[in-house]
Amino acid sequence: MANDNVFSLSSFFGHVVIHKDVSVTHSGRISDHEIIPPEYGKQSRLIWALCLASVVIYINLYTVQGMLPLIAEHFDVTGAHSTLVLSVTSFTLAFSLLFYAVISDRVGRLKPIVISLWLLACSNLLLIFVTDFDSLVWVRLLQGVLLAAVPAIAMAYFKEQLAPEFMLKAAATYITANSLGGIFGRLFGGLMSQHLSWQQSMGLVFIVTLIGVAIVTFLLPRREIKPHLVNLSVKPAKLAKLQQDLQGFWGHITDRKMSLVFIIGGLAFMMMVNQFSFIQLHLMALPYELSRFNATLIFLCYLSGTFASYLSAKWIVRFGSIILFKAAFLLMVLGTLLTLVDTLWAIVLGFLITASGFFLTHSCCNSFVAIRAVNHRAKATSLYLCCYYLGAALGGPYLMVFWQHSLWQGVVVGSLTLLAMLALAICLLSRGPLEKPA
Template sequence: MIEARTKGFWRATLALSLGSFMVFANLYISQPLLPMLAESFSLTALEASFSFTITTFMLGLSLLFYGPLSDAIGRKWLMLGSMAGAVLCTLLISQVSSYQHMVILRAIQGFCLGGLPAIAIAYMGDEFARPALTLAVGFYISGNSLGGIGGRLLGGFMGDWFGWSNAFLYMALLSFFLLVIFIYLLPDSKQFQPSRPQLKKVAQDLYDHLKNPLLLTAFLISGFNFFVFVNQYTYATFLLSQEPYNLSASWLGMLFLTYLSGTMGAAFSGRLSGWLSQPAIMALGVCLLIIGSGLMLTSSIGWIITGFLVNAFGFFVAHSNASSWVSHNAKKAKASASSLYLVFYYLGASSGGFYLDIFWRWMGWQGVIFGSWLILVLTLGLSLRLYWYSGRSV
């Protein structure tokens, strides 16, 4: 077993963290480029967002595939194969001249990108001693958030300077470099024991999780929160690229630095758990999302940025507690419960744009905020319902 702070620990942790950075940078690179894609291919806001939402949709679905497959055939080489497929897709996207071909490649890429998130924690569980596991997971999750921010920044700046196709080309080159480092650093699996896939049991476990009201409510809270949160950014890029703001792709990419307040929110929520129950903290996070959305009703770009800072803080407060709640309250098959949580999470991201587009067409940015409030009132109610459920179950 790999012990904490040994050479093997740092090699494996760095490999998985860089791999995580690569995955989420590729996932989110298109978001600041959406107005540019809409102009290049004569698309509506909703049509341009397909290049992002189809990727999150396929990533979410792939999580149910990779977990059982890795239990049967191994962890390391499945992660490598999926990551190599994602890098190849990024390279091919940089060469397309048809938006339909881009969307198809982004769909394939989304499925490939799911390999590492679905398997990395299982790999660490196999190979790391328990004290090392907790430390390594913290670094790995940091790679997730930094990859999301880095991908958007790279997409924004490279797209602004060299065009959207070259943004994907440079991302492919960076991703290939990170993949080579990943291959070199990640130790081979030594503790892995293959097991025959039991599809009937996997399906039964998923069904049992969905029947559990404590878990299902947490799935819905996180899915609907992400449904609103990440797609507000999508429509904000269209708002801020127009009059009177006229922000370039570089500045739109920097908007996603507001995600950094979410890192603080996730850390702060751990302290709150000493005073409040997890459902109460989820409700608090949703309230912050409601307040932050309200701050963005003004036409001041300063207040819009402030609103996103509040929203990111509130979202990650709720998200970190919802994911922990699922892990603690799954009576069996905790890994499949966590996978199902992520399925709801990413399906929320991929479908929220369709919902908010109705309000965008109706009332513009004010409509997006109004539509967001409707969903957030629902998730606030679900959080309070979970608080009531958990109180009864004690």
């Protein structure tokens, strides 16, 4: 994610094989792992293009999270009700990831990314003219569909287009872009809500998005290597393609260990991202009374998660995923409980600890999925991200009930309930060998 670190380093370059020599079978097919990398200059452009696209995506996804007080005021809804603008977008984004995973295998990676980005920029014009909260929710539902293309396709695009020596650079840069896009988007929203009206804010978001999309389009290569088919004279039946896609998804869903990891990622994000929404409302009330922008500075706590995610590849190799899952769980429990201490510094420390625990969990989930998914890896990743963002979508309405009953103390109780379910999932995952039977 979101931040939005969608992939860990180990899951990106630890399980990818790319050969410069291409062998073509009698049927005219090229193996997915037999790809001719393009020129080095084009590879660098592709890395920067997709990283900038990621920044644009996460700015558009999370800017509204930093604008919740302004949204509540402008559309005359409660602060808790305003959190739905993030939940509904995460909901449609979650299921759209599965669509893009399939469609990009059919038409290529480039077209869905470019078309969705330009439509996203245009959709921001609609936000300028919305006059009621229901209309805002409908536009954000649409944006969720458009926001899904880049996170669903980017890693497969990298794997197909880049030479091995570019992998580490691409992974590190892309992860950083995810993180910075999420943090900047929230702070950007908080700053605008302090000084600009709703229409002015959305106009500025439109301009920023339009510039970003134009640069991405310029940087992206005009052509892409399509590793699936060289000779298109023989095409599989559409029904056979659909059956193959469904079998790929179903194989991962029915894998007990894989489905537990999907649940772990979804529960962790369900708690963490929505805690950040409600803590803004808490910090703007007594006894803190922070301004709209100062309240959004809590999002800088994501940086501890970025650091933890960066170190996670080494830790996974050294300690194993199960130990890290358990350690991350304890960090999230400790961080959540610390926020009950009635001081600003305790809240900041608590969110620093929670963010590091969450992103460690997220990195372990990504690595597990990448290792375990021998076939249909893109579909496995899309299923994980679907559960991940579905958790974000459901977490808003879920924690809203606790907020309305007991404010921040209620949110902590709701979070601990989710953590109890997370502990059960980790316990079940730890039983038996993690390796997939042959």
